[in-house]
Amino acid sequence: MEHVDVAVIGAGPAGAVAAGCLAGKGKKVVVIEKERFPRFIIGESLLPRTNDLLDKCGFHKAVEQAGFMTKGGAVFIKGDKRERFNFDERFGDGWDFAYNVPRADFDMILAQEAEKMGADIRYRVKVDNVEFHDDSATLSCSDLEANSQYSVSAKFVMDCSGYGRVLPKLLDLDMPSDLEYRESLFTHVKGDLRPEGREEGYIWIVDLPQGGWIWVIPFSNGATSVGVVAKPSVIKQAGESDDEALKTLLLQESSLKERLGNMEFVMPAIRIDGYSIGIKKLFGHRWILTGNAMEFLDPVFSSGVTLSMESAYKAQDVVARFLDGEQVDFQKEYSDYVMRGVDCFRVYINAWYENKLGWLFYSKRKPQSIKERICSVLAGYAWDENNAYAIDAASSLEAAISTIPPEYRN
Ligand SMILES: Cc1cc2nc3c(=O)[nH]c(=O)nc-3n(C[C@H](O)[C@H](O)[C@H](O)COP(=O)(O)OP(=O)(O)OC[C@H]3O[C@@H](n4cnc5c(N)ncnc54)[C@H](O)[C@@H]3O)c2cc1C
Structure with missing residues (x-):
């Protein structure tokens, strides 16, 4: 049987980030991807925060050269009301534009960059089962082209399988989402x-x-x-x-x-x-979940790919250090960190569907400083400890919304 340091399931943005960075650190990485790339997938509006992650992974130049549409913001429209969020008018440091990407092209570029860094991507191979042992895991795979089966032994498994949710299904980790069915x-x-x-x-x-x-x-x-x-x-x-x-x-x-x-x-x-789904936990013995294989909320604020790349980047760091023999606190360093961002977006998404965020968005009475802080979260900077609308989203938004007089709440 083939032995690797890390087996990554799925070559979407989460898988490419995880695999490329780990291979760049000298780990032997195999990526098992059931589709042939380029393949269509939804999730095409990126947030400025993804540019930081593209930089950190060394992928940005290739993405830049692809000539994707850049956007400087978002326009929310309700009847004759419009509210613009310009990313260059937001609180904090960071990027003031993001890309709109046909994902077939974007995901292929990221996967190719991960391959250049040494990741071995196997297309048209599907992970059917994973068995965990004391110091390794065995992945049972089907080669969909050759119509044959083989196994891979890995010291660690990163599930980046998105909507495939390989480990959540095998380990019974799925939870119903707290968001309504849409x-x-x-x-x-x-x-x-x-x-x-x-x-x-x-x-x-x-x-x-x-x-x-x-x-x-x-x-x-x-x-x-x-x-x-x-x-x-x-x-x-x-x-x-x-x-x-x-x-x-x-x-x-x-x-x-x-x-x-x-x-x-x-x-x-x-x-x-039925794409919104919750999760019981993000890691366990020799496994970790990233991107859509963990929790998926809702597309309204284009947070999916950002959360996928952010979680994958964080996950590869803790996994690499664990494999190097370091004592790693997966709960604190990974799960708590990632869930801070997820929970921040959850607050905004819930407020959006309760229509309360609209009151604030379309109100001419909100102070510019509040708008700038909300804009920073909408740009994907959901972990900014200096921004109360990120780290303490629920009470900050609640307080801002409570200042909107009843006659403006429609
Ligand atoms: C309607 C809708 C609109 C959206 N719009 C946006 C948006 O505008 N912006 C945004 O950022 N996000 C958006 N999203 C979310 C976005 O689609 C996801 O967050 C993103 O694709 C997740 O990336 P990922 O790398 O985690 O998983 P994916 O991109 O899903 O990649 C997972 C990969 O794993 C592979 N795989 C699955 N199962 C197996 C298996 N058993 N064996 C081997 N390989 C496997 C798949 O083939 C796939 O290539 C939207 C979602 C929905 C539902």
Whole structure:
């Protein structure tokens, strides 16, 4: 049987970050990925914080050279109300732009960079089972091309399998999400009439009066990602087929009708449901979970890839030090750290769906200093200890929201 230091399950952003960094530290790393890349996956609006992580991993130059659309912020729209968050007008240090990426291209670049650093990625191989022993784990894998099975022995397993959730399923770690059940319909379109100049790349998040919201994410290749997130009943009422329902919802609001009136779908609408999921714990004997293989909240603030890369970067650090014989406190150094970011976004997501965040967003009465601090979290700086709206998100937001007079709460 083949022996490696670390087996990484999945070559998405979390897997590429973990594998590239560990290989760069001289660890023998194998990545088992069931798809052939490039492959389509949703999650295309990145946050400025990902640029820090791309830098730390040595991936940024390759991403920069790919010429992805850059965005300087986000626009939230509700009827005739608009609120812009410009990343260069936010509290704290860090990046003031982020990329919008077709994930097929982005994930392939990251995986290629991880390979250049020495990670051995096996495409079209699926992890079926993992058995844990005192000082190692055995992964049973199916080679989907050769139609054969083989095993890999690893000193440590990093589960970066995203929606595959390999270890959560095998070890019974899944928990129901505390977020309501929602579904999403999305596609790519051509013919998007984009704002000109500085705001061309801005992501739009448009409220639907019947509940739910629409995203618009422009790419540099001329296509635009559009999608809706709502309760199943809202989507069902909008049309018989997925394409029809998505078109109806996309053209319902006047801001979007103007922008997308001439759009053409580049591919049929894709539906995903029940993606929000919780987790019992993030690590155990010789295993660790990162990215979507741990907890996934909701797409509204584009936090998914940021949390995946942040957790994977942190995880590879603790795993490398553990393998080097250091005493590592996985709870404090990994789990508590990662959950601080997840819990910060949870507060914002809950406040969004309770409509309270909207009161604050669209209120002209909020102080600029509050807006700058919220903007910093929306840029992915959810771990900033100097920002009360990050480290103490619940009470800070609650206090800010309580200052909005009742007549402005709609
Ligand atoms: C509707 C919707 C919209 C979203 N929009 C955004 C957004 O705008 N911005 C954002 O940041 N995030 C967004 N997300 C979240 C984003 O999709 C995820 O957070 C992100 O893809 C997670 O990255 P990852 O590396 O953890 O996992 P993934 O990207 O899912 O990668 C996991 C990899 O593991 C592989 N794998 C799975 N099972 C196995 C197995 N058994 N063996 C081998 N390989 C396996 C898969 O093939 C896959 O390539 C959105 C999510 C949803 C549901």
